[in-house]
Amino acid sequence: MVANALFVRLPAQRGSDASPPTVSVFLNDTPLALPADTSLAAGLLAAGVTRFRNATVSGAARAPYCMMGVCFECLVEIDGVPSQQACLVRPREGMRIRTMDTLPGMVFPEGGEVRRATRSANGDTP
Amino acid sequence: MNPQASTSPLSYDVVIIGAGPAGMAAAHRAARHQLNVLLLDEQPEVGGQIYRSINSTDPQREAILGPDYRHGHALAAQVAEHVAAGRLTYWPNTAVWQVDTDKTLHVLRDNRPVTVQAQAIIVASGAMERPFPVPGWTLPGVMTAGAGQILLKSASLVPSEPVVLAGCGPLLYLLAVQYLRAGVKIRAILDTTAGTDWKLAWRHGRGLLKGWRYAHKGLSMLREIKNAEVPFYRGIEDLRLEGTDALERVRFSADGRQHSLDAKLCLLHQGVVPNTQITWSLRAEHEWDTDQLCWVPTLTEWCELSVPGIYVAGDGASIGGALVAALQGDLAALGVLRQLNPTGHAGLSQEAATLRAEIASHLAIRPFLNRQYRPRDAFRIPEDDVLVCRCEEVTAGSIREQVALGCTGPNQTKSFSRCGMGPCQGRMCGLTVTEVIAQASGQSPQDVGYYRIRPPIKALTLGQLAQIDP
Numbered sequence: 001m002v003a004n005a006l007f008v009r010l011p012a013q014r015g016s017d018a019s020p021p022t023v024s025v026f027l028n029d030t031p032l033a034l035p036a037d038t039s040l041a042a043g044l045l046a047a048g049v050t051r052f053r054n055a056t057v058s059g060a061a062r063a064p065y066c067m068m069g070v071c072f073e074c075l076v077e078i079d080g081v082p083s084q085q086a087c088l089v090r091p092r093e094g095m096r097i098r099t100m101d102t103l104p105g106m107v108f109p110e111g112g113e114v115r116r117a118t119r120s121a122n123g124d125t126p
Numbered sequence: 127m128n129p130q131a132s133t134s135p136l137s138y139d140v141v142i143i144g145a146g147p148a149g150m151a152a153a154h155r156a157a158r159h160q161l162n163v164l165l166l167d168e169q170p171e172v173g174g175q176i177y178r179s180i181n182s183t184d185p186q187r188e189a190i191l192g193p194d195y196r197h198g199h200a201l202a203a204q205v206a207e208h209v210a211a212g213r214l215t216y217w218p219n220t221a222v223w224q225v226d227t228d229k230t231l232h233v234l235r236d237n238r239p240v241t242v243q244a245q246a247i248i249v250a251s252g253a254m255e256r257p258f259p260v261p262g263w264t265l266p267g268v269m270t271a272g273a274g275q276i277l278l279k280s281a282s283l284v285p286s287e288p289v290v291l292a293g294c295g296p297l298l299y300l301l302a303v304q305y306l307r308a309g310v311k312i313r314a315i316l317d318t319t320a321g322t323d324w325k326l327a328w329r330h331g332r333g334l335l336k337g338w339r340y341a342h343k344g345l346s347m348l349r350e351i352k353n354a355e356v357p358f359y360r361g362i363e364d365l366r367l368e369g370t371d372a373l374e375r376v377r378f379s380a381d382g383r384q385h386s387l388d389a390k391l392c393l394l395h396q397g398v399v400p401n402t403q404i405t406w407s408l409r410a411e412h413e414w415d416t417d418q419l420c421w422v423p424t425l426t427e428w429c430e431l432s433v434p435g436i437y438v439a440g441d442g443a444s445i446g447g448a449l450v451a452a453l454q455g456d457l458a459a460l461g462v463l464r465q466l467n468p469t470g471h472a473g474l475s476q477e478a479a480t481l482r483a484e485i486a487s488h489l490a491i492r493p494f495l496n497r498q499y500r501p502r503d504a505f506r507i508p509e510d511d512v513l514v515c516r517c518e519e520v521t522a523g524s525i526r527e528q529v530a531l532g533c534t535g536p537n538q539t540k541s542f543s544r545c546g547m548g549p550c551q552g553r554m555c556g557l558t559v560t561e562v563i564a565q566a567s568g569q570s571p572q573d574v575g576y577y578r579i580r581p582p583i584k585a586l587t588l589g590q591l592a593q594i595d596p
Contacts, residue, residue, distance in 0.1 A: 005286055006267060006285065006286060006287075006390060006391050007277055007283040007284060007285060007286060008283065008284060008285075008286040009281070009282050009283055010186065010187075010190075010282045010283075010284055010308060012186075035281065037182065038280055038281035038283075039280065039281070042277055042280065042281040042283055043281075045277070045283070046281070046283055050266045050267070050371070050372050051266060051371065051372075052266075055264070055516075055519055056517070056518070056519075056548065057518065057519040058519055060264065060371075061265070061266050061371040061372065062264060062266065063266030063267070063372075064269065064273065065264075065268070065269050065270060065273065065516075065554075066254065066255065066269070066270050066272065066273050067269070067270075067272070067273035067276040067277060068175055068254065068272065068273070068276055069168055070254045070255075070401065070550065070553050070554065071516070071550055071553070071554050072517065072548070072549035072550040072553075072554075073264075073516070075549065081587060083549060083585060088168060088169075088221070090170060
């Protein structure tokens, strides 16, 4: 996963801490260690996440664009609350993060009746 | 100073929104004059974007970022000193979602709603990067140069593979230089400036001389890039970012020749513009700046908006850079002192005059920069197939169709197409929509106007709304 990451951490200088403190989070139910001292969006980019959400109309892949709270492209679900700006929060121990391409969409079957698609995950969200 | 303030902890003489250079300087001045000050900021640390993570940086990062970044230490130290001495209240992780003309602020502090009353407000919410609507600018792997710099400043993150930098403006070259110092490989720089107009440069000669420090810095950055032998393409046209689920290649023509570069990361930049979300939400007067091609709030010589008691300082007022921002923060704080106690401060007018002169001397270079790095029309007012509103996926062609159907302004595009109604609330498309409508309808941007921005200007949940005490 990290092999594909667009960004890597600068190699640490001699004498300084080799690696920053990390916290354990869950990304789409998979455990992941992220640096505690940087934004969630930065951590996810360095962990190789390239798709943060789907565009609401076309479903096209989207990922952070501005990293400063303006573009709202880094929206993810955090602890059950959707559409949180990942560039403005830091990861916390035990945080449950979902990229917003895994959220249930609306399915329009033949006949016009609308139902909610079921989520493949464990369904512990509201 | 304010008797009310001592009884209610959530009432302040002045609330400062944003802890970048303007906000920090304003807080320093206001705290020195014993005002009851609240400084709030969206980020977990002071510094704004320019001095991002200034309190937690390390020598390696500082060496890469260069001396201009280190200027932030003095301001951050002043803020820390006032906070430690109890002269300044500082709330990090605080987002403003509504500001009222009676100087009530509604904020989310660590995700909890809080209401604050102020006598005066200084909006120091800074700048954002100008939208860069080109085909494919929504693909993962396409980000702004500012985003790249924020990742470097706040997380020591740099591109893992050769990166393409495209656009124009000092920040693009600064990032290139910082990446070179960090050992990052730059695949190419695609320069979208129209080229130096030497006649014009001569006409701005006085400004260039007065702003020689800035001009010298710019030239030495370009020299550093040249010495590193980074492929440098000029006269860029037809810039297209291509890929399926992420960026795969960058196509463009340079001086008439077609090029295609494989790349997974392209960072775009064509200048910064004031982030006017708060001032528009206040229905304050704004003007279209024909040099900087953006909206600027109309201000008095004390940085006060058309809404009394609300001031704007820094790049949120007009683009001037970090040093100007700090001086303006200082000036706006003097404006607040004058408002709260019109006769109580001897020498205040003289101090303000000195600050204004200093600001003017820093701004001497701006007319030249505005001309030299004026983003070309093709990169601001795109072809029909280009997405303008990223959130609701509305193209420039769709906006032009709406104009043909009788749509006269940005607010009508909302009802035609939801343009500007997604989560970013028009931040990423507003300038483009104004200019596309202006071009298609033959009006001036000033006459076209802007979106009517309404609170909440930051998303909050119904649960958070329900927690607010009536």
